[in-house]
Amino acid sequence: MEVLPQKVQEWIQQLSRDPNFWLGLVAVLFLIILWARLYERLKPIKVSKNGIGQIRVSRSALDGLVRMACKREYACQPRVRVKVTGGKINIEVRVKSKGEQPIHNLATRLQTGLAQVLYENIGEDEIGRIDVIVRGLKPSKKALEKNDGYHTVGKEDLVQVDDD
Secondary structure, three states: OOHHHHHHHHHHHHHHHOHHHHHHHHHHHHHHHHHHHHHHHHOOEEEEEOOOOEEEEOHHHHHHHHHHHHHHOOEEEEEEEEEEEOOEEEEEEEEEEOOOOOHHHHHHHHHHHHHHHHHHHOOHHHEEEEEEEEEEOOOOHHHHHHHHHOOOOOHHHOOOOOOO
16 A cells, blocks of 8 residues: 555656646646735625525626616716625725816715615625725816916026025
8 A cells, every 4th residue: 555655756746846737836826816805806796695695786786786876976987896895895996087077076975875785786795895995087178278288487486595
């Protein structure tokens, strides 16, 4: 019976001397980690549990709710990240502003709108943080009309500095 483990040990020693073995091992580990992360992103999110079973919601359904709220608040091209931490659904939304409103107003209105939509559809106890990241702005018309959006520097704008 000891012959089999000894043969296996010899085989492992021969493989470990080959540099391609280590490269292949690293590639396999990388693919396993990548698959696990992808599987986690595609897995539906547990929303609640009742006497009959669990209630889950797909990430694409949450994405649709977020896109609807963004459209209503004049934010375009939302990129949504959903993460479950401690039983709470945390959402990060990256948007571009298509209206002429300050960032603070856009983010606050979007957070409020998202919270309302998610509370109504999923429930207040399951929703955690809602983070908004503005990744693009549309300048106001006043800024665009003034010097076609550019500020030219003239001699009157320069300040002389003494090097003492």
